[in-house]
Amino acid sequence: MSDFINNFWANYVAAASVVSILACALLLWLTARKRVVSSDDNTTGHVWDVDLREANNPLPLWWVGLFVITIVFGLVYLAFYPGLGAYDGKFGWSASGQYQAEVAQADKELAPVYAAYTAMPVEAIAGEARAMAIGERIFMNNCALCHGSDARGSKGFPNLTDTDWLYGGTPDKIIETITKGRVGVMPPLGAAVGGADDVRNLAQYVLSLSGSSTDSVRAALGKSKFTACAACHGIGGVGNQALGAPALNDKVWLHGFGQEAIIAMINGGKHNVMPAQEGRLTEAQIKVVASYVWGLSNKAQPAAKASN
Structure with a gap:
């Protein structure tokens, strides 16, 4: 709801949720209290299409139980999770918070993988098969939407597989472009x-x-x-x-x-x-994807040679 300029819609949704749950409870209560007078054949007396009669049987207990459980679940959910306007819920959970936690966990698990590439030059990283596989995945997730899955671009989006560069094709310039973005x-x-x-x-x-x-x-x-x-x-x-x-x-x-x-x-x-990728990608991720992009139009050094 933070995208809106005031709390009207947040409060509207919260009120609608609570009223709907309470209305369901009220409907169930009123239905349980109502007694329909039935005839000798256990029907309500309503007849459709000549011989179609409405029986006066009570609702199955399992159905009523599920209805009650649904109402209770809705109230409990609103108490523990966000759903009542600005109220965050007892657990303080949020989609953005969970996303940030998962990203932080993934970055922590991948830190040892990227650590090996931190001190390596881009030219050497581009010769590392594992690094290029990682760089390709990062590219597909963050760059392919504009530059294409084959990085050949399209009208208005540069081809990254040739030697024609708008801002320069050196490793430093590619890293700079990915990090800070460009406005032309x-x-x-x-x-x-x-x-x-x-x-x-x-x-x-x-x-x-x-x-x-x-x-x-x-x-x-x-x-x-x-x-x-x-x-x-x-x-x-x-x-x-x-x-x-x-x-x-x-x-x-x-x-x-x-x-x-x-x-x-x-x-x-x-x-x-x-758009700038700084803040979306870590410094190590930017270096790896920059190595992947650089390698698309340049001959990489063998990784072993880079360590000498």
């Missing part, structure tokens, strides 16, 4: 470039940087407009890893290829966010 912003530049024709000419020039097929006349006209882009992407579109600005002179297109895709980027800009 390209502002809309359509107005700065000029009219629709100017934007189209610029798109043709950007395509020409990668050796793609272009309209040479439009590309030549768009070259002067590239100054609005060069501040981030560099002269000639070489990119800038300090800013996370991708290179435009290769054939890697993160947000789509072609004139229309480039025009959409120039006019609309882009705001990409990679």
